Amino acid sequence: MPTAASAEPSPEPDTLGEAIQVEDLHKSFGSLEVLKGVSLNARKGDVVAIIGGSGSGKSTMLRCINFLETPTSGKITIDGEQIEMNADGSPANRRQIERIRTRLAMVFQQFNLWTHRTLLENVIEVPVHVLKVSRAEAIAQARVLLDRVGLGDKADTFPAYLSGGQQQRAAIARALAVDPNVMLFDEPTSALDPELVGEVLTVIRDLAAEGRTMLLVTHEMKFAREVANHVVYLFEGRIEEQGPPAEVFGNPQSARLKQFLSSVA
Amino acid sequence: MELILETLGLAESAQLLSLSPPGWGANLLRGLVNSLKIAFGAFGFGLLIGLFGAYGKLYGGPVLRDLLAIYTTVIRAVPELVLILILYYVGTDLINKASSALGYGRIEISGVVAGIWVLGIVQGAYSIEVLRGAIQAVPPGQIEAARAFGMPPIMTMWRVTIPAMMSFATPGLANLWLIATKDTALLAIVGFSELTLETRQAASSTRAYFTFFLAAGALYLIVTLCSGVVFAWIEKWARRGQPSLREDRT
Ligand SMILES: Nc1ncnc2c1ncn2[C@@H]1O[C@H](COP(=O)(O)OP(=O)(O)OP(=O)(O)O)[C@@H](O)[C@H]1O
Ligand SMILES: [Mg+2]
Numbered sequence: 400m401p402t403a404a405s406a407e408p409s410p411e412p413d414t415l416g417e418a419i420q421v422e423d424l425h426k427s428f429g430s431l432e433v434l435k436g437v438s439l440n441a442r443k444g445d446v447v448a449i450i451g452g453s454g455s456g457k458s459t460m461l462r463c464i465n466f467l468e469t470p471t472s473g474k475i476t477i478d479g480e481q482i483e484m485n486a487d488g489s490p491a492n493r494r495q496i497e498r499i500r501t502r503l504a505m506v507f508q509q510f511n512l513w514t515h516r517t518l519l520e521n522v523i524e525v526p527v528h529v530l531k532v533s534r535a536e537a538i539a540q541a542r543v544l545l546d547r548v549g550l551g552d553k554a555d556t557f558p559a560y561l562s563g564g565q566q567q568r569a570a571i572a573r574a575l576a577v578d579p580n581v582m583l584f585d586e587p588t589s590a591l592d593p594e595l596v597g598e599v600l601t602v603i604r605d606l607a608a609e610g611r612t613m614l615l616v617t618h619e620m621k622f623a624r625e626v627a628n629h630v631v632y633l634f635e636g637r638i639e640e641q642g643p644p645a646e647v648f649g650n651p652q653s654a655r656l657k658q659f660l661s662s663v664a
Numbered sequence: 665m666e667l668i669l670e671t672l673g674l675a676e677s678a679q680l681l682s683l684s685p686p687g688w689g690a691n692l693l694r695g696l697v698n699s700l701k702i703a704f705g706a707f708g709f710g711l712l713i714g715l716f717g718a719y720g721k722l723y724g725g726p727v728l729r730d731l732l733a734i735y736t737t738v739i740r741a742v743p744e745l746v747l748i749l750i751l752y753y754v755g756t757d758l759i760n761k762a763s764s765a766l767g768y769g770r771i772e773i774s775g776v777v778a779g780i781w782v783l784g785i786v787q788g789a790y791s792i793e794v795l796r797g798a799i800q801a802v803p804p805g806q807i808e809a810a811r812a813f814g815m816p817p818i819m820t821m822w823r824v825t826i827p828a829m830m831s832f833a834t835p836g837l838a839n840l841w842l843i844a845t846k847d848t849a850l851l852a853i854v855g856f857s858e859l860t861l862e863t864r865q866a867a868s869s870t871r872a873y874f875t876f877f878l879a880a881g882a883l884y885l886i887v888t889l890c891s892g893v894v895f896a897w898i899e900k901w902a903r904r905g906q907p908s909l910r911e912d913r914t
Contacts (some may be wrong), residue, residue, distance in 0.1 A: 467811060496814075500812060501814035504812075505813075510805075511803075511806055511809040512806075512809075513806055514806065525815070528815070528823060529813060529814050529819070557904065560907060
């Protein structure tokens with residue numbers, strides 16, 4: 400029985416409350432149903448790895464959580480606050496969704512830094528203009544964050560002059576600048592040359608270790624096994640199997656997951 | 665011998681072009697200032713129409729999109745001279761009808777305002793297309809990143825889309841600006857004293873056609889050269905952060 404593994408998140412980061420609750424999420428693009436009822440819970444401090452084949456709906460699921468894609472139906476609750484939805488799934492309250500988005504920082508596969516701004520300007524952009532933090536304060540904090548991801552000396556450089564790994568680390572600094580409750584990573588290392596993957600994973604590993612709540616879509620199975628405390632395997636828009644990494648990777652139940660794991664190994 | 669004649673000829677021209685009363689230089693310069701005022705106003709008005717129109721065409725409802733399509737198609741299809749005549753006479757006529765309906769008398773419409781309105785509407789149609797293309801050239805991921813961080817739509821437009829599209833828009837906008845400066849000459853037909861009309865008056869009063877039209881041509885050329893410098897500077901600013909191809913090759 401595929402979903403035999405516990406539906407509950409692993410118990411370690413207990414008593415901290417729910418960070419993300421996704422209930423019966425459906426999403427169609429025209430006649431193509433990409434998500435067919437996905438439910439997922441993440442508590443504060445959880446690192447949830449989402450794995451699955453190409454086209455299984457991983458990105459779509461992540462993008463529905465901050466409403467970059469409009470769900471067709473379902474219920475999404477962030478920090479106990481349910482997102483108000485119209486009958487067609489679109490967010491009913493633009494203010495609410497904008498406020499919630501500032502707490503759900505996203506890191507994209509293609510980095511998506513603002514190319515006409517320097518790294519420092521990229522990092523202070525949201526704190527200064529959306530969160531209305533004072534400029535001096537935002538700059539001081541941005542320098543700390545850029546130092547932290549190893550880019551302290553590149554603060555005044557434009558993204559186009561940096562390697563992919565450096566750009567992705569800058570994008571992580573930009574995400575950290577809003578002090579997010581949850582970080583959403585969509586294949587943060589897939590666009591990188593193999594020798595640059597490590598430097599980005601190191602940064603993410605540190606974030607996991609300090610207890611950041613993260614949803615991480617990844618093809619790096621070894622890394623998922625190491626940092627996640629909960630792994631979700633998506634297959635054709637459904638959660639085929641989920642559980643602690645040791646279970647999912649060490650003792651997969653479903654035939655599809657077994658096949659998937661052997662194909663990516 | 666020839667040299668002396670030439671010097672004499674030039675001396676005569678210099679006298680005709682001098683800024684103090686016997687010369688017509690001041691009239692030409694006044695015409696130039698009027699031309700630039702109109703060009704500047706029309707370009708700005710056109711940009712405003714262009715920005716709203718481009719967003720309307722990209723994100724507006726079907727009715728708005730159809731209306732904008734009609735506007736850009738018609739304006740770009742009809743010769744500018746004809747448009748200027750239509751917009752000028754229709755515009756002044758409408759305003760006067762409105763003012764007499766409200767019980768006021770005929771209103772004297774300032775030439776500069778009329779010129780800006782007429783040319784601005786023409787410029788707007790071209791601006792819409794330039795800006796629409798530029799907005800579409802912005803990598804969608806940059807706008808998506810802004811949305812994902814909770815930026816409201818208007819802020820996204822000012823902070824992300826417009827700065828990011830500037831490098832795509834500046835060459836087209838520079839063209840539009842130069843067209844605006846030269847289209848002001850067409851306003852001579854409705855009797856507005858911009859550079860070309862002032863030149864014609866000076867030339868026909870003195871019979872020195874060659875001198876005055878050459879001088880006017882030189883003034884237009886100077887405007888173009890100065891604009892080139894300014895736009896090169898704007899383009900450099902708009903392209904900040906993008907490594908230039910030439911830099912890469914060296
Ligand atoms: N905007 C869209 N319009 C139409 N179809 C889409 C759109 N976005 C995604 N899809 C389709 O939805 C399905 C799931 O896509 P999704 O990007 O979520 O997959 P994924 O699991 O992230 O795959 P990958 O590992 O390749 O990134 C795919 O079949 C894709 O073609
Ligand atoms: Mg994906």
